[in-house]
Amino acid sequence: MTTDGELALTAARAGATVVRAMYGTSLTRFDKGGDDFATAADVEAEKAILDVLRGARPYDAVIGEESGRTGPHGAERVWLVDPLCGTLNYAARSMLVAVNVALRVGSEVTAAASADPFAGEVFWTDGVDAYARRDGVDQRLAPSSGTRLVDVNLDPPFPNAPGFRAVRLLADAGFADRFRPRVVSTTLAVAWVAAGRRAAYVTDGHLRDSVHFAAGIALCRAAGCVVTGLHGQPPHTGAGGLVVAADRETHAALLEIIGRQAPRER
Template sequence: MALTAAQAGAAVVHAMYGASLARFEKTAGDFATAADVEAEKAILDVIRAARPDDAITGEESGRAGPEGAERGWLVDPLCGTLNYAVRNMLVGVNVALRVGSEVTAAACADPFAGEVFWTDGARAYVRRDGADEPLEPSSDSRLVDVNLDPPFPNEPDFRAVRLLADAGFVERFRPRVVSTTLAVAWVAAGRRAAYVTDGHLRDSVHFAAGIALCQAAGCVVTGIHGQPLHTGAGGLVVAADQETHAALLELIGAQRPLGSPSVLPG
């Protein structure tokens, strides 16, 4: 159902693209558009029709449903609103189902490529023209997406923007900044070698689907210093393979001031 819900949201995003859309201010420098709101409604309609007793957390509508529900949905109806508002097609529609503490199903739809990256919790696929193809991570492109959006809870120990100026990073990788978590799904699909962001991402409507896809596809997924996800400093490093992951951790670790305690993977 995550896939069906994401497709419903993506259809709305696609249909409203290019129109003059009302904007709704959220925080300084951040806003939603009418497309965000309508896409979320379409997604929630699909979920509520099939699972009326599930809890839902939507980026635009907040949390709804019974307290303490075992099943909860995390919905980001339009990831890349700033891109979309200036008629840039780099956006994603994210839907994830959490059962207990685990995300057991997730989908990230690309409204303009007509693709949906999805997982049943065990394997990961991309659906295109009604056919499913297994996702296969690869670091061959050397493209690493770096999220530069705030907040930056780990500065001064880490700032993602400093990776872009690091000679070792430039020598080994080719940076990209697309400003949508669709790029996380691209790591699972072999279209990015890695993705790096700061932040505390537990139960994030933006990141839950992409993280689940990458885990199911066999990517290396950890916190910013290689620690278990959602622990310690937080953050996210998702890489196509161990070699790429290790190289990024070395570059990230080099930002830490002398005398700062190291954080070992565990």
């Protein structure tokens, strides 16, 4: 039987094939409220992913970005599916997007994949190790802070405002001295931390069972990154948010910079 890690990879690749094929076409948009929307590519990619998952694991539940929760009520195994992370990028004909698939068993994500439809690679983990697969070859992911590039998510919601606003990192002199900010606006950048292409990633938000972030967090953990909430606490606790760093030194520097924000609001 196909392992969960391989299944996550296969499902993400199926979604990526749809996303790549529909790129640049005239896409129907579906309003989701609050300036958020999905495109026909989101919907079709999710269908392709769900076909793979349901065919191989018919008794698992699925939480899809577009279709919501389906499958057996109370299932211990739940797939988290984000068929197109970076919809606004995609609709503007930018190729910075990801297709994310993760499996939560109980409280732990045990397998995940994040596919880049246009680079032709899939970052994936079996919950123990993390790899990038390209042209059928796996390469183990190796985090590194050498690039000094830190991706900052500026998209809402901002549950910790005004005590923390990610945009203020960009104006912090210490941040600018040590790091080089990037704003990619897709969780592909989280996978890039695991792969050594980003030194770190920072976002606000409550991310438990997030179809957007579950795969990237699992990849980073398996690759050996430092993964915490905004204030260094375990993920999905306290203030929430996410700080993923290639190493402890980078992580500590980011926590110090983030910690400077809160006193200004008192």
